[in-house]
Amino acid sequence: MNQTALKELLYKIADDQLILGHRNSEWTGMGPLLEEDIAFSSMAQDKVGQSHAIYQILHEIGEGEPDQVAFMRNAEQFHNCQMVELPNGEYDFSLMRHFLYDTAEAIRFDMLTKSSYEPLALLAKKIQGELRYHTMHAKTWIKQLGTATEESKSRLQTSFNELFPYALGMFEQSPYENDIIADGIFPGEEALKEKWMARVEEIIGQTDLKMPEVSEAKLGGRKGEHTEYLQPLLDEMSEVFKIDPTADW
Amino acid sequence: MYGGGNTFESAKFEGLENEDPQKLAEFEARIERGEKIEPSDWMPKLYRKQLIRMIEQHAHSEIIGALPEGTWITRAPGFKRKLALMAKVQDEVGHAQLLYSAAETLGKPREAMIDDLITGKSKYSNIFNYPAFTWADSCFISWLVDAGAIVNQLANARGSYGPYCRALDRICAEESFHLKYGHHCVIHMATGSEKQREMMQAAINRWWGPMMHFFGPPDKVSVHTEVLMKWKVKMASNDDCRNQFLDMYVPKIWELGLTIPDPNLKKNEDTGRWEYTEPDWEEFKRVINGDGPCNKERLAVRRTAEERGAWVRKALLAPKTEYVAPLA
Numbered sequence: 001m002n003q004t005a006l007k008e009l010l011y012k013i014a015d016d017q018l019i020l021g022h023r024n025s026e027w028t029g030m031g032p033l034l035e036e037d038i039a040f041s042s043m044a045q046d047k048v049g050q051s052h053a054i055y056q057i058l059h060e061i062g063e064g065e066p067d068q069v070a071f072m073r074n075a076e077q078f079h080n081c082q083m084v085e086l087p088n089g090e091y092d093f094s095l096m097r098h099f100l101y102d103t104a105e106a107i108r109f110d111m112l113t114k115s116s117y118e119p120l121a122l123l124a125k126k127i128q129g130e131l132r133y134h135t136m137h138a139k140t141w142i143k144q145l146g147t148a149t150e151e152s153k154s155r156l157q158t159s160f161n162e163l164f165p166y167a168l169g170m171f172e173q174s175p176y177e178n179d180i181i182a183d184g185i186f187p188g189e190e191a192l193k194e195k196w197m198a199r200v201e202e203i204i205g206q207t208d209l210k211m212p213e214v215s216e217a218k219l220g221g222r223k224g225e226h227t228e229y230l231q232p233l234l235d236e237m238s239e240v241f242k243i244d245p246t247a248d249w
Numbered sequence: 250m251y252g253g254g255n256t257f258e259s260a261k262f263e264g265l266e267n268e269d270p271q272k273l274a275e276f277e278a279r280i281e282r283g284e285k286i287e288p289s290d291w292m293p294k295l296y297r298k299q300l301i302r303m304i305e306q307h308a309h310s311e312i313i314g315a316l317p318e319g320t321w322i323t324r325a326p327g328f329k330r331k332l333a334l335m336a337k338v339q340d341e342v343g344h345a346q347l348l349y350s351a352a353e354t355l356g357k358p359r360e361a362m363i364d365d366l367i368t369g370k371s372k373y374s375n376i377f378n379y380p381a382f383t384w385a386d387s388c389f390i391s392w393l394v395d396a397g398a399i400v401n402q403l404a405n406a407r408g409s410y411g412p413y414c415r416a417l418d419r420i421c422a423e424e425s426f427h428l429k430y431g432h433h434c435v436i437h438m439a440t441g442s443e444k445q446r447e448m449m450q451a452a453i454n455r456w457w458g459p460m461m462h463f464f465g466p467p468d469k470v471s472v473h474t475e476v477l478m479k480w481k482v483k484m485a486s487n488d489d490c491r492n493q494f495l496d497m498y499v500p501k502i503w504e505l506g507l508t509i510p511d512p513n514l515k516k517n518e519d520t521g522r523w524e525y526t527e528p529d530w531e532e533f534k535r536v537i538n539g540d541g542p543c544n545k546e547r548l549a550v551r552r553t554a555e556e557r558g559a560w561v562r563k564a565l566l567a568p569k570t571e572y573v574a575p576l577a
Contacts, residue, residue, distance in 0.1 A: 025322045028338050029315040029550070032558025033565075034346045037315075041339035045332060052328045067327045091561055148564035155560065233323075240384040241326040247442050249326035249384075249434075 001183050005176030006117060007058060008079070009186055012174070012222055013108070014054035015080035018070055019230070020101060021047030022237060023088055032091050039137055043098070046130045053127075057119050071241040075231040081221040083166035085230040092155035093163070095145070099138035100167040103203075104196045106131045111192065116184035139203055146207030153208050160204075161212045168217030171196075265476075268293045280481050285411035288354040299482055300410050301355045302371075308348035309366045310374035313547050315341045317381040318390055326384065333430050337391060340423045347419065351412040367552045369539065376459045378541030385438055385445075385452035392431025393456070393498060397463045399424050400494045401485075409481035432501075439505035446506075453502065454510045461528040462536075464491035470530075495523040 024044035031037035055066035063069060083101065088094045109131055112124035145152040171193040174180065181188045204211055220226070240249065265273075272291050279286065286292055315338050322338060325331040349359045365371035376394055381387050399421060406417035438449035465487035468474075477483040485493075496516070502509060513526045535541070 022323060025335050028322060028335070029312065029319040029342065030554045030557075032554075032561035034312070034342055034349075036558075036561075037342045038339055038346070041335055041342070045335050045339070048328070048332055048335070052332075070328065071326070090557060145561070145564050148567040149560070151560050152564035236323050239324045240321075243326075244442055244444060247326075247445060248437055249330055249441070249445075 001117065001185070002176060002179040003061065005174070005179040005183070006185060007061065007063065008174050008176055009180055010054050010058050010120070012079040012081075014051045014058070015078045016051075016084050016101075016105075016170075017047040017054070018051035019078070019080045019233065020084040020097075021045070021049075021051060022233060023084065023086075023094070024098070026088055027094065036091070040094075043134050043137070046134070050127050050130070053123055057123065060119070067241070068245070071238045072245060073234070075226045075234060076224040078224065078226065078230060078234070079222050080226075080230075081166070081170045081172065082218050082227050083163065083169060083221075085221075085227055085233060086166065087229055089159070090155070092145070092152075093159040095138070095141055096156060096159040096163050098134070099142050099203075100163060100200065101170070102131060102134040102138050103199050104167075104170050104192065106135045107195045107199065108186075108192055111187050115186060120185070142203060142209075143207055146204070146209045156207075157209050160209060164212040165215045166218045168193075168215070169219050169221055172217065172219045172222040174222065265293065265295055277479065280409045280479075284409075285414060286409050287411045295476075296480055296482065297355050299477065300413065301352055301357050303482065304348055304352040304355075304413055304416075305357065305362045305365070306372050306374075308345045308352060308362065309371060310377065311341050311345035311348060313366075313373045313377045313551065314390075314394075315345075316547055316550055317377055317379075317543075318387050321381065321384060321387040324384065330434070334387070334391075337427050337430055340427065344416075344420050344423070347416045348413075351416045354412045363555060367548060367555055369548060372537060374463070375533065375537045375541070376463050377547060378536050378544045379456070379459050380543050382455070383448050383452060385448035386456065388431060388434035388438055388449065389452045389456045390431070391427055392435050393460060393502075394463065395424055395427045395431055396498055397460065397490075397494050399428065400490050400497075401464070404485040404490065405483075407481070408484050436505065439507055450507055453507055457510050458528045458532070461491065461525070462530075462533045464488075464494065466530055466533070467527070492523055495525070499523070 021044045024040045024047065027040035028037055028044075031040060051070070052066050055063075055069050058069065059065060064072075083097060086093075086097070106128070109124045109127050112120055113128060115121040115124065142156070146156050147153070171189040173189050177188055180186050201211060273293060276286070276290075276292060276296075286296075318334065318341075319338050322331065322334050325334045349362060352362060353359060362371065366373065381390060402417050402421050402424065406414050406421060408414055408417075435449060438445045440446075468486045468488045474483055474486070495514075499509065499514065499516075511526050513524060516523050536544070539545075
């Protein structure tokens with residue numbers, strides 16, 4: 001098994017979960033209704049918890065401690081896609097991102113339950129159960145707001161159009177794509193994208209929204225190229241930790 | 250967290266003479282026997298009014314209280330703290346949801362309560378008008394403000410209104426975890442590096458005054474409590490709650506080698522009561538009436554959240570999709 005390829009895969013999944021979990025947590029106290037504060041907070045906890053579990057696997061194969069890995073790297077060392085680091089914006093933007101992202105994650109972890117790398121397959125089975133609620137939440141809201149008022153439909157459509165190129169960036173290929181597939185670790189980004197597109201189209205088809213025109217994917221995140229928003233997020237996240245990185249907080 | 254009820258305003262005590270004397274006597278006899286009053290039961294107008302006000306203010310305290318701690322979720326040091334703080338603040342928002350529901354059983358809709366909060370008509374716990382400057386401040390809140398709230402809430406959970414008592418029972422169970430989390434954080438700060446210890450001590454110095462205010466003005470200046478006590482709306486006096494808090498937590502703070510910024514603070518072993526310097530009650534009045542360090546900011550944040558979310562709530566009233574089966 002190609003260890004470099006495996007680590008690359010694990011890092012990008014964990015970084016996605018951590019950064020989006022962090023963004024979701026920013027809704028605490030700010031949601032459009034209390035129930036949504038609570039829902040976004042639950043998803044934030046799941047995602048941050050999932051990222052921790054994957055960093056733990058990485059630690060077991062020779063990488064640093066999860067706290068050090070999460071709180072001490074710079075933006076260029078992160079492999080998350082750019083979509084998850086974008087600021088929350090209005091609720092329509094956060095909701096649409098949550099829908100696009102979690103639809104992909106649910107398929108990704110479903111695929112990973114069959115991974116030849118056992119620790120990942122075991123973890124994927126556990127995470128799969130949690131993600132089921134995330135996709136259920138996203139789907140319910142997209143269907144509701146995507147069919148309700150002119151304002152809600154127009155807001156969702158605008159966010160959808162804006163996010164779509166970033167969503168395609170989730171499937172940026174790894175330089176080790178062939179190894180990952182050949183080793184049976186993961187069926188690859190292209191296979192994931194295909195299933196994702198079908199599922200997104202199916203749900204959008206049940207609303208008054210339209211699929212955006214095909215556009216160029218926003219790539220680079222997987223290689224450490226990020227928007228201007230990631231480094232400030234990381235600075236905020238590590239503000240206390242860096243007062244004394246060796247301290248027990 | 251977070252509410253007490255004791256620091257909150259009371260409804261005006263008038264109109265009791267217009268109540269049906271027989272019904273009033275039966276109502277009071279039920280309370281005397283320890284029965285709970287339920288939403289569909291007869292109750293004096295004043296009882297309803299006072300409970301709405303108290304539960305509503307408690308609910309507001311939960312959502313406003315989520316703000317000073319919530320700002321530390323994104324900065325919590327390390328996975329363990331980040332996950333725990335997220336869960337804790339989420340609990341607080343959940344408490345608000347429970348409490349608004351309890352208050353709604355008395356006839357005031359959640360929307361009306363939130364409107365009264367953001368227009369400044371309705372109050373919330375004074376302590377959240379102070380800023381959480383550092384991580385240590387958030388540790389102080391999680392441990393000691395929650396501890397103070399538990400003292401109040403355990404007392405109120407023995408009150409007479411069924412829905413409020415049941416909400417408080419659930420809330421107190423969760424609060425006990427918050428207390429453990431907060432204590433754990435403070436222990437790590439107090440026994441950690443010199444810098445951590447300094448941060449923790451500075452937080453205690455900053456928060457001690459507001460913490461003493463938390464239980465409300467001294468009994469000798471508190472008004473209107475007799476009927477409320479008889480109706481089991483108010484279950485313990487402000488001074489009793491404050492004394493109980495000091496009794497339980499001052500030794501724990503001292504045990505960690507931290508100091509409390511009050512040279513007169515000591516327990517009188519003869520009376521069993523704590524002696525202390527009265528906090529500045531003029532400041533308390535100023536802050537509760539809107540002139541604290543963060544009143545404007547807290548309400549502005551809440552108002553912005555309400556305004557930004559208005560289209561979502563409106564869209565929920567236009568359902569095209571009907572769900573016939575439960576979603577989960």
